[in-house]
Amino acid sequence: xxxxxxxxxxxxxxxxxxxxxxxxxxxxxxxxxxxxxxxxxxxxxxxxxxxxxxxxxxxxxxxxxxxxxxxxxxxxxxxxxxxxxxxxxxxxxxxxxxxxxxxxxxxxxxxxxxxxxxxxxxxxxxxxxxxxxxxxxxxxxxxxxxxxxxxxxxxxxxxxxxxxxxxxxxxxxxxxxxxxxxxxxx
Numbered sequence: 001x002x003x004x005x006x007x008x009x010x011x012x013x014x015x016x017x018x019x020x021x022x023x024x025x026x027x028x029x030x031x032x033x034x035x036x037x038x039x040x041x042x043x044x045x046x047x048x049x050x051x052x053x054x055x056x057x058x059x060x061x062x063x064x065x066x067x068x069x070x071x072x073x074x075x076x077x078x079x080x081x082x083x084x085x086x087x088x089x090x091x092x093x094x095x096x097x098x099x100x101x102x103x104x105x106x107x108x109x110x111x112x113x114x115x116x117x118x119x120x121x122x123x124x125x126x127x128x129x130x131x132x133x134x135x136x137x138x139x140x141x142x143x144x145x146x147x148x149x150x151x152x153x154x155x156x157x158x159x160x161x162x163x164x165x166x167x168x169x170x171x172x173x174x175x176x177x178x179x180x181x182x183x184x185x186x
Contacts, residue, residue, distance in 0.1 A: 021186025073143035
């Protein structure tokens with residue numbers, strides 16, 4: 001039998017954290033990401049149940065909401081991504097599927113995306129070098145889709161910083177772009 005060791009998206013046994021000037025960029029492999037798409041005719045019911053699960057209303061266009069343990073952001077009409085702590089035993093996607101039943105299509109996206117959390121002062125200037133988002137017009141609770149280093153990414157403005165979700169297969173490239181932009185600013 002093989003003795004396999006799990007690796008993060010950046011290829012290490014432990015998540016990588018880089019501090020450059022006042023900014024900290026942290027790989028966050030302990031987060032699950034699940035897509036929820038309401039089925040035809042079930043849109044309102046799905047939004048109500050999702051709100052009950054989150055403990056806050058389901059996010060609207062370009063919004064990110066954070067409940068006690070789970071967050072969610074809008075991706076398309078009647079479609080959301082839900083993120084929260086990764087629990088291999090319980091499984092976020094299994095929990096959402098059980099609670100939403102046939103009113104939504106639920107798909108675990110965790111292995112397809114890498115998450116980087118950015119905190120510190122001067123993040124607006126950093127993102128000016130990375131993408132075309134106007135960070136001054138992106139208040140806390142916002143979620144936008146953008147391109148960073150030719151990669152389709154989600155950028156969430158959370159309390160205390162930003163989260164970038166990008167394709168896991170390009171984690172090294174995305175990490176390099178974030179670190180290089182931080183070094184060019186600080």
